[in-house]
Every structure is written in C-alpha cells, then in structure tokens.
Amino acid sequence: MAEKRKDLIKISSGEAEQPFRWSAGADGSKFLTEIRDHKRFMGIKCPKCGKVYVPIRRVCGPCYVEMEELVPVSDEGSIVTYTVVQFGFVDPSTGKQKPVPYCYAVIHLDGSDSYILHFVDETDPEKLKIGARVKAVFEDDDKRTGSLLDIKHFALLDQTG
Amino acid sequence: MEPVAIVGVGMTEIMDNHLASNYADLVFEASQKALADAGMTIDQVDNVITISNDFFDGRTISSMAVMDACGSYDKNVSTVEGDGTFGAFYALMRVLSGSYETCLVCAHHKGSEGVMSLITNAMFDPIYERSLGIDAITSAALQARVYMERYGVSEEECALVSVKNHGNAFKNQVAQLPLKLTVEEVMASPYISDPLKLLDCSPVSDGASALILASKSRARQITEKPVWVKGVAHCCDAFHLGDRDLSSTRALEEAARKAYAMAGISDPGREIDVVELYDAFSYMELMWLEGLGFCERGEGGKLTSSGETAMDGRLPVNPSGGCLSGNPVVVAGLNRIIECALQVRGDAGEHQVEGVRTAIAHGINGPCGQSHCVWIMGGEA
Ligand SMILES: [Zn+2]
Numbered sequence: 375m376a377e378k379r380k381d382l383i384k385i386s387s388g389e390a391e392q393p394f395r396w397s398a399g400a401d402g403s404k405f406l407t408e409i410r411d412h413k414r415f416m417g418i419k420c421p422k423c424g425k426v427y428v429p430i431r432r433v434c435g436p437c438y439v440e441m442e443e444l445v446p447v448s449d450e451g452s453i454v455t456y457t458v459v460q461f462g463f464v465d466p467s468t469g470k471q472k473p474v475p476y477c478y479a480v481i482h483l484d485g486s487d488s489y490i491l492h493f494v495d496e497t498d499p500e501k502l503k504i505g506a507r508v509k510a511v512f513e514d515d516d517k518r519t520g521s522l523l524d525i526k527h528f529a530l531l532d533q534t535g
Numbered sequence: 536m537e538p539v540a541i542v543g544v545g546m547t548e549i550m551d552n553h554l555a556s557n558y559a560d561l562v563f564e565a566s567q568k569a570l571a572d573a574g575m576t577i578d579q580v581d582n583v584i585t586i587s588n589d590f591f592d593g594r595t596i597s598s599m600a601v602m603d604a605c606g607s608y609d610k611n612v613s614t615v616e617g618d619g620t621f622g623a624f625y626a627l628m629r630v631l632s633g634s635y636e637t638c639l640v641c642a643h644h645k646g647s648e649g650v651m652s653l654i655t656n657a658m659f660d661p662i663y664e665r666s667l668g669i670d671a672i673t674s675a676a677l678q679a680r681v682y683m684e685r686y687g688v689s690e691e692e693c694a695l696v697s698v699k700n701h702g703n704a705f706k707n708q709v710a711q712l713p714l715k716l717t718v719e720e721v722m723a724s725p726y727i728s729d730p731l732k733l734l735d736c737s738p739v740s741d742g743a744s745a746l747i748l749a750s751k752s753r754a755r756q757i758t759e760k761p762v763w764v765k766g767v768a769h770c771c772d773a774f775h776l777g778d779r780d781l782s783s784t785r786a787l788e789e790a791a792r793k794a795y796a797m798a799g800i801s802d803p804g805r806e807i808d809v810v811e812l813y814d815a816f817s818y819m820e821l822m823w824l825e826g827l828g829f830c831e832r833g834e835g836g837k838l839t840s841s842g843e844t845a846m847d848g849r850l851p852v853n854p855s856g857g858c859l860s861g862n863p864v865v866v867a868g869l870n871r872i873i874e875c876a877l878q879v880r881g882d883a884g885e886h887q888v889e890g891v892r893t894a895i896a897h898g899i900n901g902p903c904g905q906s907h908c909v910w911i912m913g914g915e916a
Contacts, residue, residue, distance in 0.1 A: 382554055387593060396661045406662075428777070429663055435773055455684075455781060457676035459728045463652060463668035478673055478728075480681075480777060489777035491664055491677075499729075504684050522666055 401430040404444070409525065410518040415510070417447040417486045425487040448484035449510040450531070455480045456504070458497050481508060481528055493527040507531040536797060538916040539630050540754035540761030542637075543573025543747040544873040549711040549861030552647040553741040558592065559604040561743035562643045566605050569639065569745035573757055577606035580747065581635040585614045586622035586642035586865050590654045605641040605745070618813075619744070619869025620898025620908035624767060626748050636753040640746050644863035646739040658902060660775060669776075671815070671902065672736060676728035678781040678903040679818040683730060685782045686833025688821060690730055694721035695839050696817040697734050697859055703846055704856025706885035711861035712738050721817075735817040742863035744870050751916060762876040765893070765913045766798030771906035779903070784826030787897075787907040791827045794895075794909040803828050803895070807911075809878045809888045810850060811871035812897040814857040819904065820844075823897060824852065827909070846886070854878070854886040868898025872910055879914050 398406055401418070405428075408416045417426040418441045420434035428447050432440055456479035462471040477494040495511065496502055508528035518524040545568025547553070547561050556564070562585075570577060583605050585598040594600065598614035605612070613629075615622035619642040626638040655671035682688065698718055704710035716734065724733040754761040770790040773779045791803075800806045812827070814820040821835030829850060830838045838844060844852035853859075855874045858867050875894035877883040896910040 379554060394661070398662045402662050435778065455677045455681035457673055457680060457728045457731075458726070459673050459676075460726050461652075461672075461728070463656075463670070464650075465666075465668055472668060478667065478669060478677060480677055480781070488775070491667060491669060491776055493667065504681065522663055 399432075401432055405430040406520045406522070406524070409512070410520045413449070413512045415447040415449055415483055417445050419443040419445050426485065427488045428483055428486040428490055445485070447486045451481050451483035451508060453479045453494065453502070453504055453506045453508060454482050454489050456494060456502055458499065458502070477502065479508070479528065492525055495527040495529050501530060507533060537631060538751040539627055539748055539764050540751070540916070541746055541764070541872070541876045541912070542749045542754050542757045542761055543569040543575060544745070544876050545569035545572055546709050546744040546870060546873055547742050548709045549740050549742040549863055551711060551738060551740065553645065558643040558645050558743065559601045561645070561741070562601040562641050562745070563604040565643075565743040565745040566639060566641050569747050573747050575637075575747065575757060579637060580606060580610070580639045581637045582611040582629060583607035584622050584626040584629070584638060584640045585612060586617070586619050586640065586869065587614065588616055588644070588865055590657050591644055591646070591649060591864065593649055601641065601643060605639065617900045618865050618898040618908065619867065620872060620896065620910060621769060621868070621900055623746065623748070623869060623872055623910070624769060624908060627764060627767060630748050630750050637747060637749045640748065640869065641743065642745070642866040642869045643743040644866045645741045646864065647741050651739050664776070672731065673728045674776060674902045675816045675819075676731045677776070679730050679816065682782040682818060682822055688818070688833065688836045690722060690732075691718055692836030692840060693735055693817040693821065694718045696814065696820040697721045699839070699845055700814060700820070700853050700857040700859040703854050703886060704860035707855045707860070708884065709742075709861070710856040711740055713856065713860060731816060737815050737858045737862035740861050740863040742861065742866050744866050744873055746869065746873055746876070760880045761916075762879045762912050762914065763916045764910065766794040766796070766800070766911040767909065768793035768797065769906060769908035771901075774901065774905065776902060781903055784822055784904070787823060787826030787904065787909070788828070790907045790909045794911050795828070798911040800893075800911065804850065807850065807893050807895050808891040809854060809875065809894045810852040810897070811855060811857070811874045811894070812853065813868060813871065813899045813904075814853060814859050815862060815899070817859065820852065820857070823904070826907070827895065827897065846888070851888045854883070854888055868896075868908065871896040871898055872912070875910070875912050879912055
C-alpha cells in the first residue's frame with residue numbers, strides 16, 4: 375500500500391452526479407411495454423438469417439439488415455452461464471448496496487436465439503447449474519414501470535416433476 | 536504493409552496508488568522516458584495519439600488534460616478511447632498514411648481515483664444490462680464459468696496462471712504485485728464472483744506508458760534497434776453479452792489469423808518466441824492462448840500445466856507478470872506491446888527471455904474480450 379502522505383491533497387467529486395434520460399427507442403419501448411402491461415417477452419426475427427433476438431432491436435448485427443417481424447418468446451428458459459456474486463454493488467439508480475450473495479445468469483428464453491442477463495433467485499451451488507430451467511418472476515401489477523427491473527428475477531423450476 | 540518500427544518506449548511504475556502524481560504527471564514521466572529511450576526530442580515528434588477513458592478519469596475529453604504533458608502543444612493530437620493496443624493501431628495508420636514520419640502514443644489510467652465497479656458497470660447497455668449492476672468482474676465470471684464448463688477446465692488450471700504471472704512479476708521493475716503463491720493459496724482465496732476468486736483477478740492500478748512509432752527511413756536514423764511491426768489486426772464481436780457465445784474466441788481467432796497472414800506466420804507455436812497477452816483474469820490467459828492458436832480449444836490449461844508457458848518454458852507467456860500483476864486499464868495493452876518490444880530488443884532486463892526474434896502482444900476492449908487487437912513484432916524489417 376502507498377504510504378499515507380499528509381502533504382498531498384485530494385479533491386473529492388462530492389455528491390456530484392451526471393443524470394441521463396436514455397431513450398429505449400421504439401423497439402426497446404415495445405419490448406419493455408410488453409413486459410409492463412402483459413408480463414410477456416417479445417422478440418424480433420431477422421428476415422435474412424431467421425435468428426430471433428431478445429430484446430427487440432432494429433438491426434441484425436451479422437446480417438446488417440433491418441428487422442420487423444415481432445415474435446412472442448417464452449418467459450421460461452434455461453441457464454447458459456451464471457455466477458454467485460460475493461461483493462456488494464451500489465445500485466446507481468437507488469444508491470443502495472445490494473445484499474450479497476446474489477446470482478447473475480445469462481438466460482436463453484425458449485423460442486429465441488439470443489440471451490438475456492438477469493438475476494436468478496438462488497445462490498445454492500448444489501441447485502445452480504448450466505442448463506437448469508428457469509421462469510421469469512415479474513413485479514406486482516402496480517409496481518411495474520417499464521424497466522428491465524419489472525422482472526424481479528428468474529426462479530429455478532422444479533426439475534423433480 | 537510498409538515497415539513501421541517502434542523506436543522508443545517508456546513506462547511508469549505500476550502502483551496501487553500513484554498518490555503524488557496526477558494523470559498528467561504520469562503521462563509526462565512516460566513520454567519523457569520514451570523520448571529518452573529513442574534519443575529524440577519532442578520537436579522530432581510529428582503527431583501524438585493519447586489513449587484514455589473519460590469515465591476512469593472522471594472528466595470529459597480527458598485527453599485534452601494531458602496535452603501539455605504529452606508534448607502535443609501545436610501538434611496534431613488525436614485520441615483513442617479504448618485499450619492501448621487499439622490506440623497504437625491508430626498511430627500506426629497515421630504513420631502508414633505517409634503524412635507523418637513519427638508518432639508518440641501515450642496512455643494513462645488511475646484506477647485509484649474512482650470506483651471500479653461503477654465505472655465498468657457503465658460500459659454495459661443502460662436499458663437492458665446496467666441496472667442489474669453487472670460489471671467487469673461479474674461479467675468475466677459468467678464467461679469463466681461457461682468456458683470452464685464447456686471445455687472441462689479446472690479452477691486449479693486457472694490458479695496456475697496466477698501463480699506463474701505473479702511469480703514472473705518479481706523480475707519486472709514496474710510490476711505492482713509480485714507474489715510468491717501456490718495453487719493452494721490461490722484456491723483458498725475468497726470467491727469474489729464464482730468461479731473467480733480474489734487471486735484470479737487483476738488488481739486496481741495506476742500507471743502510464745508511451746511509445747514512439749517511426750516510418751522505415753526515420754526509424755533507421757533514430758535507433759540501431761528498431762522493433763518492426765510485422766503484422767497487426769483487430770476484430771470485434773457483438774456488444775450485448777446475450778448476443779455472444781461467451782465461451783468462444785471467434786473475434787480473437789479472426790484477429791490472429793489476419794495478423795499471422797500479414798506477418799507470414801504459418802505455425803505460431805514454432806515461430807513466436809514470447810507472448811504478452813491481456814490476462815485481466817487468470818482464465819483469460821488460457822482462453823486467449825487458445826484463440827491465438829497456440830493450442831486447441833480447451834487445451835490452454837494443459838499447456839500451462841505442462842510448464843510450456845513458464846519463464847523457462849518453450850513459449851514464455853507474460854514474462855512481465857501480465858495484467859494480473861498490475862492492470863492500469865487502457866495502459867495495459869500498450870504495456871503488452873512495450874514489453875514485447877523490449878523482449879525483441881533484448882532490453883527486458885531480469886525478465887528477458889533468451890533469443891527472442893518474434894513476439895506477440897495482445898489487448899482487449901469491451902466486456903469479456905469483446906474485441907481483440909493482435910500485434911506481431913520482430914527485429915528485422
Ligand atoms: Zn440476420
């Protein structure tokens with residue numbers, strides 16, 4: 375560690391912040407509205423390669439063509455990869471530290487060809503595995519605002535049945 | 536490609552906190568060292584490229600704040616926001632354009648001044664990813680797990696990279712974190728975001744570095760030991776993590792393929808003598824070795840366990856200690872190039888690898904190695 379020196383001054387940025395208001399665009403707005411109003415996922419299909427993207431976006435990157443065809447995608451899927459996080463993250467939108475541990479996963483929704491990232495409501499290493507089935511758990515009807523956090527998390531589906 | 540050479544290099548010490556220096560001070564130190572190394576004055580520098588990241592610096596157009604420090608006063612100065620390997624690529628293009636004979640490249644970073652997880656969170660999409668709190672470490676953990684599971688790579692094999700690179704750092708004067716470790720000690724370090732443990736992760740670092748590129752005719756006038764750029768290429772994968780197969784190294788494979796073709800290399804395992812690659816996390820060294828074609832996919836752990844990538848192995852990888860032993864982001868890739876240049880010159884000091892003729896440097900940009908830049912350097916034009 376560097377020696378503490380009293381002769382050197384540091385200037386703090388204090389409470390300064392840089393607020394932004396990002397447009398989700400027409401496509402992103404459609405995707406988020408579907409979740410907010412109907413608790414369902416919508417994807418978009420590339421007319422050239424046929425790949426279904428979630429979330430909705432305008433362009434298929436590999437083909438560089440515009441997409442228009444909306445296709446419903448399941449709220450169930452499987453875990454592509456995951457991690458159990460052991461350090462607290464200060465959520466910039468709330469300023470609050472997220473309690474640890476918690477689980478992030480890359481999730482493959484049934485009926486889509488790309489993945490989304492979200493929380494999984496499980497941190498037990500015995501239960502988590504790549505390929506495990508999950509289902510989206512949405513916020514209550516009066517709490518959904520049109521953001522990705524309208525999905526509370528994904529829950530592991532019971533595989534015993 | 537017309538031959539272009541690296542004719543001067545300079546690095547500050549990499550530290551956890553350069554308390555007595557602001558980032559302009561660090562740039563001044565690095566650029567002075569590079570000029571001294573080349574035996575040049577600032578008047579002989581035709582143009583300047585700075586490399587920085589505004590979020591890390593906590594100010595906009597952070598490059599302008601180092602104008603005086605990098606000697607770009609009254610010169611054409613331009614900036615790359617991204618890793619040093621990509622900044623140096625831009626500098627190379629400028630020399631190749633024929634408009635400039637020499638270009639000074641400076642990179643700076645002070646990780647000690649901000650909050651790393653907040654800043655790296657900001658590289659993700661604000662609508663779909665950022666609000667989840669994902670950052671450089673947690674996204675890397677997602678990649679590590681899917682890579683390790685797909686190819687059956689063990690945590691011990693990753694830990695060995697950390698043992699090797701922290702050990703190499705003892706011989707590098709500028710390294711931040713030389714550590715004498717055992718695989719057991721790495722394995723016993725706490726999980727940060729599993730499967731990544733504390734000692735699988737590079738530290739938060741401060742540092743700056745600089746190098747000077749020159750055209751063929753100028754290079755020969757400047758130095759008796761020019762290091763020639765033999766091949767260079769970069770390639771980018773999709774931005775959204777969900778659009779990528781995180782266990783794949785397709786962007787690196789493509790960058791390497793192009794760079795090897797340019798350099799006339801058909802068998803990298805035989806023709807490359809030393810590798811400096813971007814090991815921000817231990818598993819990355821294994822993945823990038825595979826992507827660079829030094830072994831089959833999933834065999835990076837075996838290559839490391841065999842001792843081939845050790846300092847005294849057939850293909851020393853990160854003899855400097857790599858990013859695991861000091862990771863000033865964006866500077867780190869430029870340091871990989873500089874370390875290779877020193878190896879080719881025979882000037883790497885205590886961590887010099889014997890008989891280096893051809894070296895490969897590698898840098899990454901974006902989460903989980905979204906884009907890769909590969910440099911091949913040698914002693915002959
Ligand atoms: Zn397509």
